[in-house]
Amino acid sequence: MSTVALSALLAISAAASGVLAQSATSSSFVPLASKHFSYPSGIPYQADPDDGVRGTQQGYNLCNSTTEGANSLCQTAFVNHLDDWCVWAPPKPGSTIGDTEGEEVAWCTKKGRGTRIIPAGAITGVQFMKTPGYLQIVGFIDQTKINLQSDDGGGELDPHGADLRGNPLGGLVYSNGFASNNGNNDTFQQVIEWHNFMGSNSFCFKVCDPAGSNAPELCQHVFDRIGVSYNCPNAAQNGTFEYCEGDNQDPPGIYTSNGQVVTYTQPPESLGPISTMPYDPKIPASSNCVPLQSAALFTDLPAATGASASASGASATATGSRSGAAASGSASRTGASSSASATGASGTNGAGALGVSVASTIAGVLAAVAFLA
Ligand SMILES: *[C@@H]1O[C@H](CO)[C@@H](O)[C@H](O)[C@H]1NC(C)=O
Ligand SMILES: *[C@@H]1O[C@H](CO)[C@@H](O)[C@H](O)[C@H]1NC(C)=O
Numbered sequence: 001m002s003t004v005a006l007s008a009l010l011a012i013s014a015a016a017s018g019v020l021a022q023s024a025t026s027s028s029f030v031p032l033a034s035k036h037f038s039y040p041s042g043i044p045y046q047a048d049p050d051d052g053v054r055g056t057q058q059g060y061n062l063c064n065s066t067t068e069g070a071n072s073l074c075q076t077a078f079v080n081h082l083d084d085w086c087v088w089a090p091p092k093p094g095s096t097i098g099d100t101e102g103e104e105v106a107w108c109t110k111k112g113r114g115t116r117i118i119p120a121g122a123i124t125g126v127q128f129m130k131t132p133g134y135l136q137i138v139g140f141i142d143q144t145k146i147n148l149q150s151d152d153g154g155g156e157l158d159p160h161g162a163d164l165r166g167n168p169l170g171g172l173v174y175s176n177g178f179a180s181n182n183g184n185n186d187t188f189q190q191v192i193e194w195h196n197f198m199g200s201n202s203f204c205f206k207v208c209d210p211a212g213s214n215a216p217e218l219c220q221h222v223f224d225r226i227g228v229s230y231n232c233p234n235a236a237q238n239g240t241f242e243y244c245e246g247d248n249q250d251p252p253g254i255y256t257s258n259g260q261v262v263t264y265t266q267p268p269e270s271l272g273p274i275s276t277m278p279y280d281p282k283i284p285a286s287s288n289c290v291p292l293q294s295a296a297l298f299t300d301l302p303a304a305t306g307a308s309a310s311a312s313g314a315s316a317t318a319t320g321s322r323s324g325a326a327a328s329g330s331a332s333r334t335g336a337s338s339s340a341s342a343t344g345a346s347g348t349n350g351a352g353a354l355g356v357s358v359a360s361t362i363a364g365v366l367a368a369v370a371f372l373a
């Protein structure tokens with residue numbers, strides 16, 4: 001994003017969002033986070049019919065077998081189970097989150113909902129966390145396979161933004177996995193509060209149970225500059241695929257110091273990079289972490305095409321613990337690196353919860369700025 005665009009955005013964000021919220025085509029603007037659509041019968045072609053400072057919604061929410069695949073512009077995403085989730089990522093290769101936050105599309109692990117499907121070999125580790133208040137998927141991903149530049153530090157997507165139209169504009173999120181769904185996979189609840197951090201080859205997508213008492217706090221959207229480790233404190237490890245249950249985290253930005261509960265204030269962009277933090281993120285207690293083989297999880301992922309076609313065998317071998325999978329010849333090269341990843345991961349990341357560092361967050365922030373919050 002150019003400096004000019006950056007300062008323009010900062011100026012815009014400084015203006016009252018109520019002004020921005022006025023739309024050119026609608027006299028009755030409704031913030032995205034206040035729109036409710038039942039799934040699937042209530043889904044409109046586009047959740048955002050407006051045309052404002054950021055133009056119109058770039059994709060659509062009504063997604064089906066016609067729209068599914070590599071060219072899908074579906075903007076209806078899901079976070080259901082360890083094997084069934086999506087992230088927001090750009091429609092065109094070589095993009096950054098900062099430049100495309102308004103137009104991201106859903107990239108998912110499951111066929112059948114009209115979205116793009118994440119290419120095989122892209123996902124190298126995932127932790128799915130179910131807590132009383134939210135579902136959270138934290139993962140490691142080769143982000144070039146979902147159209148991001150390899151070095152993009154990324155940023156935050158959420159249903160708010162300075163103009164209240166969301167990032168992406170009109171993006172809708174559903175889940176069948178909340179405690180309030182009572183185990184019924186056939187009913188999807190609209191997720192009102194969610195945040196999705198993308199960048200640095202990792203991500204966090206947290207969806208807060210609309211039946212919970214503090215969904216807006218747990219899925220807080222204002223701490224866009226402090227990354228995954230503060231917004232989604234976790235113990236996910238590259239090379240590990242696991243389902244966990246755990247406690248709610250402290251809401252992002254809330255911490256306890258000398259017995260006092262304190263709310264962190266994120267400094268404005270104008271004060272420059274955030275170089276120190278007054279607290280360390282606290283990883284909530286978890287239990288029942290069940291490790292799984294990725295072969296059993298991600299069976300729908302298509303082979304990458306073109307230059308990265310060699311990646312196609314990767315997941316087959318990486319995920320296959322059985323000799324049959326390993327026997328599929330052409331995958332040996334990627335298979336080797338993938339199994340190296342699994343073992344290397346515990347060595348290099350053994351200590352590590354996944355956190356986009358403050359430094360990389362800053363890089364992302366320079367690109368991402370105001371509309372991400
Ligand atoms: C499938 O989705 C497209 C894009 O939203 C829409 O135009 C079309 O009407 C849908 N088809 C059906 C049968 O719903
Ligand atoms: C719901 O789906 C998940 C994973 O997709 C599965 O593990 C679970 O057994 C399903 N629940 C029911 C009740 O079918």
Ligand SMILES: *[C@@H]1O[C@H](CO)[C@@H](O)[C@H](O)[C@H]1NC(C)=O
Pocket residue numbers: 124140141200201202238239337338340341342344345
């Ligand atoms: C995760 O592991 C893979 C395989 O070793 C590696 O290529 C990738 O860089 C790792 N990702 C991160 C974010 O560390």
